[in-house]
Amino acid sequence: MAFSDSFFAAKFGITQHDLESYLSEALSRGGDYADLYFEYLATSSIGIDESIVKSATQGVSLGLGVRVISGERTGYAYSDDLSPEKIRHAAQVAAMIAAGPAKVEKTPLEEGPRRNLYPVFTAPSETAFRERVELAQRADIAARAYDPRVFQVQVVYADNLRQVLVATSDGMLNWDRQPMTRISVFVLARDKDGVPQQGHAGGGGRHELDWFRNVRTPEYFAKEAARQAIVQLGAVEAPAGEQVVVLGPGWPGVLLHEAVGHGLEADFNRKGVSAFSGRIGQQVASPLCTVIDDGTIGGRRGSLNVDDEGHQSQRNVLIENGILRGYLQDKLSSRITGAHATGSGRRESYEHIPMPRMTNTFMLAGDSAPEDVIRSVPRGLYCANFAGGQVDITSGNFVFSASESYLIEDGKLTRPVRNATLIGNGPEAMKYVSMVGNDLKLDEGVGVCGKEGQSVPVGVGIPTVRIDRMTVGGTA
Amino acid sequence: MIELTEVAQSAIKQALEKGATDAECTITEGQEFSASVRMGEVETLKEAGSRGAGLRVLIGKRMGSSYTSDLTPEGIRQMVASAVDLARLTTEDPMSGLPDPSELGSIPGDLQLFSDEVAGLSTDRKIDAAKRAEAAALSFDPRITNSEGGSFDSNIAGRVFANSRGFAGSYRSTYCSLSAVPVAAQNGNMERDYWFTLARDFSGLESPELVGRTAAERVIRRLGAVKVETQRVPIIFEPRMARTLLNNLFDAVQGTAIYRQASFLAGKIGQKIASDKITLIDDATLQGLFGTQPFDDEGVPSRRTPVIEKGVLKSYLLNTYTARKLGMKTTGNASRGITGNAGIGHGNFFLEVDPNYAKAPEQILAGVKNGFYVTELIGSGVNTVTGDYSRGAVGLWIRDGELAFPVSEVTIAGTLQEMLTGVAEIGNDLEFRGSVSAPTIMIGEMTVAGR
Numbered sequence: 067m068a069f070s071d072s073f074f075a076a077k078f079g080i081t082q083h084d085l086e087s088y089l090s091e092a093l094s095r096g097g098d099y100a101d102l103y104f105e106y107l108a109t110s111s112i113g114i115d116e117s118i119v120k121s122a123t124q125g126v127s128l129g130l131g132v133r134v135i136s137g138e139r140t141g142y143a144y145s146d147d148l149s150p151e152k153i154r155h156a157a158q159v160a161a162m163i164a165a166g167p168a169k170v171e172k173t174p175l176e177e178g179p180r181r182n183l184y185p186v187f188t189a190p191s192e193t194a195f196r197e198r199v200e201l202a203q204r205a206d207i208a209a210r211a212y213d214p215r216v217f218q219v220q221v222v223y224a225d226n227l228r229q230v231l232v233a234t235s236d237g238m239l240n241w242d243r244q245p246m247t248r249i250s251v252f253v254l255a256r257d258k259d260g261v262p263q264q265g266h267a268g269g270g271g272r273h274e275l276d277w278f279r280n281v282r283t284p285e286y287f288a289k290e291a292a293r294q295a296i297v298q299l300g301a302v303e304a305p306a307g308e309q310v311v312v313l314g315p316g317w318p319g320v321l322l323h324e325a326v327g328h329g330l331e332a333d334f335n336r337k338g339v340s341a342f343s344g345r346i347g348q349q350v351a352s353p354l355c356t357v358i359d360d361g362t363i364g365g366r367r368g369s370l371n372v373d374d375e376g377h378q379s380q381r382n383v384l385i386e387n388g389i390l391r392g393y394l395q396d397k398l399s400s401r402i403t404g405a406h407a408t409g410s411g412r413r414e415s416y417e418h419i420p421m422p423r424m425t426n427t428f429m430l431a432g433d434s435a436p437e438d439v440i441r442s443v444p445r446g447l448y449c450a451n452f453a454g455g456q457v458d459i460t461s462g463n464f465v466f467s468a469s470e471s472y473l474i475e476d477g478k479l480t481r482p483v484r485n486a487t488l489i490g491n492g493p494e495a496m497k498y499v500s501m502v503g504n505d506l507k508l509d510e511g512v513g514v515c516g517k518e519g520q521s522v523p524v525g526v527g528i529p530t531v532r533i534d535r536m537t538v539g540g541t542a
Numbered sequence: 543m544i545e546l547t548e549v550a551q552s553a554i555k556q557a558l559e560k561g562a563t564d565a566e567c568t569i570t571e572g573q574e575f576s577a578s579v580r581m582g583e584v585e586t587l588k589e590a591g592s593r594g595a596g597l598r599v600l601i602g603k604r605m606g607s608s609y610t611s612d613l614t615p616e617g618i619r620q621m622v623a624s625a626v627d628l629a630r631l632t633t634e635d636p637m638s639g640l641p642d643p644s645e646l647g648s649i650p651g652d653l654q655l656f657s658d659e660v661a662g663l664s665t666d667r668k669i670d671a672a673k674r675a676e677a678a679a680l681s682f683d684p685r686i687t688n689s690e691g692g693s694f695d696s697n698i699a700g701r702v703f704a705n706s707r708g709f710a711g712s713y714r715s716t717y718c719s720l721s722a723v724p725v726a727a728q729n730g731n732m733e734r735d736y737w738f739t740l741a742r743d744f745s746g747l748e749s750p751e752l753v754g755r756t757a758a759e760r761v762i763r764r765l766g767a768v769k770v771e772t773q774r775v776p777i778i779f780e781p782r783m784a785r786t787l788l789n790n791l792f793d794a795v796q797g798t799a800i801y802r803q804a805s806f807l808a809g810k811i812g813q814k815i816a817s818d819k820i821t822l823i824d825d826a827t828l829q830g831l832f833g834t835q836p837f838d839d840e841g842v843p844s845r846r847t848p849v850i851e852k853g854v855l856k857s858y859l860l861n862t863y864t865a866r867k868l869g870m871k872t873t874g875n876a877s878r879g880i881t882g883n884a885g886i887g888h889g890n891f892f893l894e895v896d897p898n899y900a901k902a903p904e905q906i907l908a909g910v911k912n913g914f915y916v917t918e919l920i921g922s923g924v925n926t927v928t929g930d931y932s933r934g935a936v937g938l939w940i941r942d943g944e945l946a947f948p949v950s951e952v953t954i955a956g957t958l959q960e961m962l963t964g965v966a967e968i969g970n971d972l973e974f975r976g977s978v979s980a981p982t983i984m985i986g987e988m989t990v991a992g993r
Contacts, residue, residue, distance in 0.1 A: 111882065115802070118635045122628040123882045125609035125621070127594070142588040146611045162665075167839070195631050254804055254927065262803055264927050266820045306955065306991035307772035338688055339725050339734065401674050404936070419586060456920040456934070460725055460734040461767075463951050465921030465934035487923035487932040487989075490628050537769070539923070539932045539953025539991040 069177055072241045073229040074104050078148055082175050085233040088132070089172060092155035093235060096166030097134035097141070099401065100157075103374060104130045104148070104231040105416040108191050112199055114206050119199060122441060124191075129416040132156045136164035142419050143347060155192040173237030175240075178376060183369050184272035189245035190225040193275050198223055201275070205251050205284035212292035215299065217262070218254035219288075223247075232376035240376040245272050246367070246523065248512060251287045255295035265295030266453075266469070269510030271367045278453040281508065294451065294470050296365035297482050304471070304486030304540025310446030311488065311536045312439055312474065317326035317451055319526035322357055323427050323515065324455040324464040325492045326350075330384050330392075331410075331422040331517075334459050341462030341492050342390065350390045351496035354432055359394060361409055361425030367511040368426035370524035375411035375420050382408045385496075391495075396422040414520040424515060428527030432502025436530040439501045441477040447486070447538055448472045449477050462492035467537075487539040495536060503530030543700055543712040545591075546571065548796055549613060550704040553597050556622045558706060562599035563630065564640050566705035568839065568880055569595045573698045573910075577665070578938035579672045580691035580902040581680075587665070599625045610879045625960035637866040640840065645862075645872060646709040647843040654862025655715040656828035657743030660696050663718075668694045671720050671750045678754025683762050690723035690734060692754070696744075706774030709841035717832070718744050722757040728765040735760035735918070740975060742830055760917070762791035763938065767950035769992040770939060776913035777988045778906060778940070781804070781971055783916050788891055790958060791822065792978070794926040795849055796875070796886040806929035806959060807855060815855045816962035819899055822850040824859055826874065826889025833890035833977030840876035840884055847873045849891075853963075861886050892972065892979040903982040907944040909967070914990055915940050916954065929958040935990075952992040961985050 074080045085102060092100035106128045113121035130153060131144040141163025143156040190198065202223040209219040225247040233239050250268030265291035268281050278284060313321060326342075334340035342350065351357070361370050361379025370379040375397045381392045393399075394412035399422060412423040440448060448471060455466030468486045472479040508527035515524040550567040557565035573591040577584065595618065596609040606628030610621040676692030696718045704710040721738035739748035739756035747753075779787060799805035807815065828834055837843050838863055848856050860868070861884050862878035877887025907915070916937040923932040932955035938945040952981035956964075969982030 086667070109881075113883075117633075119631070119633040119885045120635055120638075121607065122632045123607040123609070124628065125881060127609075129592070129611065133612065139584050140586040142586065142590075144590040145594070146594075146911055147593045156590065163584070182566065195628065199631060218804065220802070224965065240614065254802070260807075261925055264804070264925070306617065306953075306989050309991060332887070337690065339690055340745050341732065360706075371765040421587065455920045456922070458734070458918075458920060458936075460732045461764075461936075461950060463920070465923070465953070467921055467923040467932070484928070485923055485925050485930045485932055487921050487934060487955070489921075489934045489951055489953050491951055537951065537953065537991055537993075539934070539955050539989075541932075541955045542987045 072143060072231065073243065074133065074231045076526045086175060088153050088157050089213060089235045089416055091154050092132050092134050092161050094168050094405050095161040095164045096097055096169050097136045097164040099135040099159060099235050100377065101234040102130060103132050103230060103416055106229040107226060110191050111222065112202050114202050114221040117206055129158065131416040132160040134163050135159040135398060139163050140398065140419060144417050151485065153534040156299045172235050175233055175239040176237050178238050179378060179441060181371055183364050183371055184245060186245045186272065186274050188274060189227045190275040197275060201278050201284050202249065205249060205288040208285040208288035209251055209253050209292045212289055213255065213296050214257040215257060215296060216253055216292050217256060218221050220252040222250045231335055233510065234376055238376040241370045242371045246388065247273055249278065249284055249287055250512060251291040253291040253295040253362065255299060255347060257299055263295050263298035265292040265298065266294065267293040267294065268512045271511040272369060273364045273365050294371040297470060301482040301484045303542035304483040305447065305538055306540045307537065308535055309538045310443050311533045312443060312448045313528060313531045314448065315451040315503065315505045317509040317526065318449055319428050319509060319528035320452050320455050320466055322429055322528060323424060323426040323486050323526050324457040324466055325490060325495050326384060327359065327424045327427045328457050329492050330394055332393040332395045333422055334403065335393050336399045336403055340459045345390050348390055349388050350493045351388040352387050352499040353388040354502045355388050355432040355496055355499050358537060359424050360428045361383055363426055365424050366426050366525045370425065373409045373411045374413045377407045377409045377411065379425055381408035388407060394424065395420045396420050412522050414522060418520050421517060422438035423517065423522055424524050426525035428506065428508060431504050431506035431529045434501045434503050435503050436503040439530045440474060440479065441530065442501060443474045444476060446474040455493065463489065464492055465489045489537045489539060498534040499531055500534050503531035505529045543702060546702045547704060547710055547712055548922060549618060549866050550702050553595065553618050553622055554704060554706050556619065557597065557599045557626060560622060560626045562601055562626055564600040564706045565597065566640060566852055567595060567597045568878060569702040570880060571700045576670050576693060576695045577669045578691050578693040579676055580689060582643040582673060582677065584669060585691060594880040597625045598883060599623050599629050600638060601629045602637060603638050604629045604632045605635065605638050605910065606632060607882055610756060616793050640705055640707055641842055641862045641872060643707045646707060646841045648711050648836040650841050653834050653836060655713060655742060655834060657716050659743045660698055660716040660718060660804060663696065663744055664720055674750035675720055675754040678751040679722045679758040679817065681942040682755055682758030684729060685726045685728055686724045686758055686767060687727050688725040690725060692722045692834055695719045703839065703841055704839055709835055711841060713836050716742055718747055720747050720750060720753055722754045723755050724761050726761045726765055732763055735764060735765040740832065764936065764948050767948035769951045770949055770990060771993050772991045774911050774987050774989050776984060776986055778913060778915045778982060778984045780915065780917050781981055784983040785978045786919055787983065788978045788980050790924045790926060792888050792891055795859055797858050797860040797868065798886060799926060800858050801864055801867040804927050805925065810855045814853050816850055816853040817965035817966055818853045819968045820850050821894040822849055823894050824888050824891050828890050831890045831974050833888060838874045840875040842872055842876065844889060845874050859886055859888060888977065890974065890977055893981060895968060895970055895972045895981055899967050903969045903971055906967045906969060906982060909910040909941060910940045911942055913940040914949065915945060931956050931958050931961065952990050954988050954990055956988040
């Protein structure tokens, strides 16, 4: 597809000449680099509660962000109006970061390489609303049918279609159409007059709506949410103190996101404020651990054809056999440090300055059978699902909250335990990984990562993993 | 604002013409500015304005909503068409609907939410404040070797709300904030901490030097942290962390969680749920504060609602929908952005300090032989359905009434039920820094998990 057929050219009549002239305006006071980011976002959501379709919302937002880099300084302005005057004004405001005459010889724009990791012909947001309502209703029905102890079900269906265009003063011109869809099911269950417990499941990705009919049905997520709530009804208090911890495959990969991923984002490392700063080439995990961040997996929630700075996403090795190999870069950090782009520059919207971010972060499979990993533990905790996590990248301390976990006694899973927080230190915790399963699984597609007030969709994954020492924050 | 009010009223009129039986429209506009400096140099400058409109319509008992960033007549026309189309696809909800006309209104008087000063602040002055805050932190102690910077943010916002039952209102607000985030190192280990100040205008901010120094003191005292043994001890939450407990309580008293029975406080009105020392207030009428507004996001006037009085649960926080579900009256706590339906928010949500038993924080500390003073909490391990509580914590260990040494990589755990009834002391150090405010709180005993 040529630029003239791209979304912003076709819908708003924007030409390459316009883009070059806006970039010149942005560099008129002597900046070293400038880029333009156009975004058109259409979203829909449906909320079902008490089997009633209580909310149905759709809308559009549109805007452009202009960034100018001068040395290590960034100027940024945005506009929700794409008229040439407003774009020029934003460019002039961003240009103020630099002081001096225009000096950069601008490179003529050239269309970047194109590919499609999410060949979605009709995006979910382009289908009839009623079809999407019906999928959400199927989840509600299935969750209620799972067990008579289920008494509240809430289903949220959400999709969006994002059109982006990036043009840079170093000559890059790229655009992308990014569909996204997700179903989430929240269930409350209780024994007669007992305390309610909750279960949550969901999934999606950059798929067509048929994915919910052919690959992962609303019933699949509904049953999973209901199952988790029912399991919790019999849960006992979590242990407190250091334990052997086994992580189940899939979503518990959030460990990698918190313990390792954030600490390897180049902005923190360039500034020397990450616990991983200056540790490339050092052993930061057990030799069994190889951790990858890969934005190129077809249809995944964290995948991108091009990042929000116009680079193609790629597969980046973060840790190889326990040795720290590299950081995740954005334009600013790679300009300053001379590092190669990793396709990791992302932003929440046109109102936000891009930062280095993760895409899909996971650990490669090892050799152990998952049953053997569990069997090896005389006493410990098995975590099947997590609610989320957080990290202090400077000290390296991270936590994550187990939403479904079980005691391991004599190599067997016994009783389910209630919400427990696990805490560890990034560069230390992964040194205690002593077994890695052969069952790598990626999560179902609900992850949202927050950093400095910006949220972006991400994926995680992990095989079954044994960690010999980790602090579990229970009460028992 | 008059122009935007007319846009909102036009959207409502068009919705009624298209067959809606009721409609309400919210329009927001904002101008944001932020400057950050790092190691004495400007790092980013950001400046921009944006607007958005959201519409909710009812066709009988069916509801649909839409939003747009395009406030041109064509953009508004599409927003109206979209909401009306959706309302025909949703299910009838017997409890849906706008507030009764008798419930609508706005509290009188100048709430002091807006300062002309903010629009006129020069960029240089704002950068200078951020530089001075960071410099004060960097020069405090030689162990402060690095920084995530100083930053200044300001915002000028306007909000319009109108509905088909005759309500139209608008208000403007401003804020400024200044923060510093120093990084300190010792024996190869790094720590960071922060401090901030927030006000409706520049002159209401703490001095940049005080912000930098406070941030510096906080990061220095974290150096050399150790992990302690697993044990049960008294826990003191400093005010910044005590606020997070109020956020947890808000989640448990807001009407949606209550009618869904997704809160450990559902069905507990009139019951003793906390220590006598706990009186928890929501009040959106206090002049100049950050949770103050003349009316809520459904056009219901702001008010003061005692949520807990001397340990007894008195009221939930409700919007119109959740009030109807519970057979109660709205408490004026509807809250919404421009997308979706009204949820529930709080005004100024704070623990009232009774001078009869509030103590100076040092006095509270002096009474603890062996305990944990919490200065930071991380993670999402609070379950307001069951009350289970388990979070990562950083702070200082208390020995014989004094802060003895820093602690990190531990968790604190218990249940919100036990924590509420276990409140042993309340500090006299309440201050309004944001819309949720609490003094120092001491809880008799919780589990610290470490080694």
